[in-house]
Amino acid sequence: MKEISILIGGKAGDGIRQAGHTLARLLNRIGYRIFFYDDYPSLIRGGHNFSIIRASKKKIEAHKEKVDLIVALNQDAVEKHKNRLNSGGMILYDSEKVESQGVGVDFMGIVKELEGVPIMRNTAAIGALAKVLNIEWPVLESVMMDTIEKEVDLNIKIAQSAYNRVEKAWFSVPKLNQKILPLISGNEAIALGAVQAGLNMYIAYPMTPASAILHYLAEHEDDLGVVTIHPESEIGVALMALGAAFSGAKTMVGTSGGGFALMTEALSLSGQGEFPIVFVMVQRPGPSTGVPTYTMQGDLSFVINSGHGEFLKVVLAPGNVEEAFYLTGLAMNLAWKFQIPCFVLSDKHLSESIFSFEADPDKVKPEDPLLWDGQGEYKRYLDTQNGISPLAFPGNSAAIVKVTSYEHDEYGITTEESEQIVRMQQKRLRKKKTIEDELSKHEQVKVYGNLESKTVLLCWGSTKGACIEVAEELGLKVVQPLVLEPFPIEPLRKVLSDADKIIDVEVNATGQLATLLSAHGICIDDMILRFDARPFTVDVLLDKVKEVLS
Numbered sequence: 001m002k003e004i005s006i007l008i009g010g011k012a013g014d015g016i017r018q019a020g021h022t023l024a025r026l027l028n029r030i031g032y033r034i035f036f037y038d039d040y041p042s043l044i045r046g047g048h049n050f051s052i053i054r055a056s057k058k059k060i061e062a063h064k065e066k067v068d069l070i071v072a073l074n075q076d077a078v079e080k081h082k083n084r085l086n087s088g089g090m091i092l093y094d095s096e097k098v099e100s101q102g103v104g105v106d107f108m109g110i111v112k113e114l115e116g117v118p119i120m121r122n123t124a125a126i127g128a129l130a131k132v133l134n135i136e137w138p139v140l141e142s143v144m145m146d147t148i149e150k151e152v153d154l155n156i157k158i159a160q161s162a163y164n165r166v167e168k169a170w171f172s173v174p175k176l177n178q179k180i181l182p183l184i185s186g187n188e189a190i191a192l193g194a195v196q197a198g199l200n201m202y203i204a205y206p207m208t209p210a211s212a213i214l215h216y217l218a219e220h221e222d223d224l225g226v227v228t229i230h231p232e233s234e235i236g237v238a239l240m241a242l243g244a245a246f247s248g249a250k251t252m253v254g255t256s257g258g259g260f261a262l263m264t265e266a267l268s269l270s271g272q273g274e275f276p277i278v279f280v281m282v283q284r285p286g287p288s289t290g291v292p293t294y295t296m297q298g299d300l301s302f303v304i305n306s307g308h309g310e311f312l313k314v315v316l317a318p319g320n321v322e323e324a325f326y327l328t329g330l331a332m333n334l335a336w337k338f339q340i341p342c343f344v345l346s347d348k349h350l351s352e353s354i355f356s357f358e359a360d361p362d363k364v365k366p367e368d369p370l371l372w373d374g375q376g377e378y379k380r381y382l383d384t385q386n387g388i389s390p391l392a393f394p395g396n397s398a399a400i401v402k403v404t405s406y407e408h409d410e411y412g413i414t415t416e417e418s419e420q421i422v423r424m425q426q427k428r429l430r431k432k433k434t435i436e437d438e439l440s441k442h443e444q445v446k447v448y449g450n451l452e453s454k455t456v457l458l459c460w461g462s463t464k465g466a467c468i469e470v471a472e473e474l475g476l477k478v479v480q481p482l483v484l485e486p487f488p489i490e491p492l493r494k495v496l497s498d499a500d501k502i503i504d505v506e507v508n509a510t511g512q513l514a515t516l517l518s519a520h521g522i523c524i525d526d527m528i529l530r531f532d533a534r535p536f537t538v539d540v541l542l543d544k545v546k547e548v549l550s
Contacts (some may be wrong), residue, residue, distance in 0.1 A: 002057050003032075004133075005067040007084065009050035009127070012043050015122035016073070019053030022126050024354060026135065027055040031176030034466070036183075036354035037063045037535075042208075042293045048076050057176060059356060062466025063065070065537040069171070071125050071133070072098050073107070075355035087098040092132055094121060102545055103166065105131065110161045116151075120158050129158030133170030162545030163453040182357045186350040186462075187212040188319040189223075189279055189357065190254075198366030199274055200249040201227045203241045205234045208292050209348035210254040211281040220346045234259035238266030238277075245275045246403055248393035250332060257299050258289065264306050269343055271311025273403045274381070274389070274428065276335040276369070276502045278328070278341075283347040285533045294533035295348035296484075297461055300512040303343055303543030304485045307379055312431055314439075315343040315485035319464035321355040327482065329364030330442065336369040337438070338388060338431050345484065345509055350462035374398055379410040383423060387430035436486055444488040447495050448478040454500040457545070458524070460484065460513050463505050470545050481513075489520045501525045507535060 010016050017038055024036045032055035038073075041047035054064045067288050073079045078100045081427045082091070099392060111117070117503030123144075124323050130140040141156060148155050191213050192533070194202070204214040218228040219231050225247075244251040255263065260281050260339040270277050281303055285296040303315055314334050316322040324346065331342040363531045366520035372378055372390040378399035382389040392399035402412030407421050415421070448464075449457075449471035456477045459467045466478045481488060496502060504514040504524045509531040514524040528544045530536055 001171065003055060003060075004069070004171065004173060005052060006069045006071065006129070007046065007050055007067045007077075007081055008071040008073075009081060010073030011045075011076070012040065012047050013045045013119070013372075014047050014049070014073045015119045016049040019126055020053055020124035021069075022143065022147055023129065024053050024183055026126070026130065026140055027053065027173070028180060028356065029139060029143050030135065030173070031178040031180065032056060033059045033181070033356040034183055034354065035060045035063055037349075037455050038095055038352055040293055044469065047325060048080060050077065050081065055173075057178070059358070060517055061287065061467070062469060062538050064535070065342055066538045071129055071312075072100060073125060074098060077168065084484055088222035090132075092128055094125070094471050103128070103170070103332065105162055105165050107162065109471065110158055114154065114158050114161065116154055116158055120151075120155060123158045124162040125157045127162035130159075130162045131166035132170045133173045134171060135173060137163055150463075152398055174223055174477045174481065183354050184321055184357045185212065185352060185354050186318075186321055186324045186346055187282070187352065188216050189326045189359075190344060190346065190351070191216050193325040193364055194252050195224045195226060196325070196361055196364040196366075197329035197332035198250050199226050199332060201229065201241075201244050201251045203229045203231065203237050203244070203251060204254045205231060205237050206259070207234070207256045207259045209284055209295075209351050209397045210256050210280060211282060212258075212352065213254045217276060219469070223446070224289060234262040235266070238263035241277050242266060242270060242273070242275045245277055245396070246401075248391075250276070250336060252278040252332070254282065256282050256284050256304070260299075260303075260306070260429070264308075268307040268309055268311070269405050270341045271307060271313070271407055271428070272407070274339040275403070276339050278331045278335050278342050280328070280346065283345070283352045285531075291533040293348070294534060295462070295507060295535050296531065297347055297463070297507040297512070298509070298531075300460075300479045300484065300508075302517070303345055310425070311340075311428060312338070312435065313341045313343065313485060314435065314483070316343055316482060316483070317345045317461045317484050318350065319459075319461050320350070321357045322359045323482065324350065325357075325359045326364060329384055332440065333367040334435070338435055339369070340392070340431065340435075343485075345461065347462055349507075353462075370398060372396075380412040381408060381410045381424065381427070383410055383427045386434045386435070387427050394456070431485065439483055439488070444481065444483040445491040445495055446480045446482060449473045451475055453477040453499065456496060456499045456502045457505055458502055458517075459505045463507060463536055465492060466541045468498070468537045469538045470542045473542060474545060474549070476545075484513075487516060487520065492517070493522065496522060501510055503528060503545065505536065505541065532544075
């Protein structure tokens, strides 16, 4: 078997995500590459939750609409998803709660018999599922001992009882002779990339889908050496982060659209005061509250054009966990090298999905900013040839460090004199050429698939995984910009110059990347847009591309 896709569904409170995590680790333990998609409403209890775990011999970065196996903890999981089953697929269900064809096991009866609590039905489901997949019991037992934190012995007894009640295996999922890779989410990769680049402080107000960055860094605060702070509001977050940067702490904040809307005044303060700061903006559908636990690529234009006045920023858009790790580290270093705001633009699909992770930590190292040498009189905004002023921080007895939201002179003293206004604006904007030169040393645009193809799928961010698989199936080329501001128009022109047909693929309603390219004179031939708050799956996108090509 080259791959298998499994859907686990039930109501909120059934432990669906935890069951999915255990299954992902189980398949990972026997050598498979994993992609884990989680779908849940904005409810604490009730509502329908499901997770799709796709396991493959090769690295994958997207899931499919169709699945091979459904694990149903309630009737909704059958009724809502039975049309997803591939030919030859089957349903494993809780026979006390669900009526269906397939394999029924009394998950609740097992839990009652062993005096467990109702949520442990998910453990029974995983036990039965392991038998259905023909995975040896000791492998599952080992995974459970490594991952379950409470009532380990009881959970193992429940899983083993369910395992033994399944009469035969329905699928053969053999162990692969492949290196076992770590499983991490996009948000965890973002956090680790920032830490690797020298993050000192993470400040955030919880906002789905960015909240997990705060939770992860807070949980591992001591191990990672990062101070985490949860202020009273998003406005407080951004201003506190600027104060921390003023004091010399490498700081990052995380939010989604509504929270970032409140941060934009502080963003402009960052531009005026030349405070280094990294914003992680994890997109979800909007406007306003929108659909808070689902995905969209709807904030590209907002982020690129955010803030009042004219100032420089860098916007980076990773498409998988490795890029999330590397590009967050790059954002940290660029922010401090050029004393500007930098963005890591993610979305729910990338940030909350789980991937097999294969990155080289040594590729991300902290870079020291330009520091004042202590000679002469300190000028915080010294007008230099490349626009970058040496930094000193409060506490340095030889330096008076002044910053302001006003226009200012080289010392940081406010001014309204026309010559000074022009001089300082030119000084800040002079960094643009240096930033572009620095970015040219890094990969700004990636190309995948058939390099000779005249038909191109153009994508950004998390749509890349589905695009790459579709391109492999149809013999097409994929082009993915990693840098979206300053827009890498020349690298894009180079890789698109021989294209006869450019198909833009985005998870938004207006084709925001296509608009950017059009503004730079590159015309898009077709657009495939999805804006129902769900990501592109491989099979759905394949059908859409075939329609366009026909």
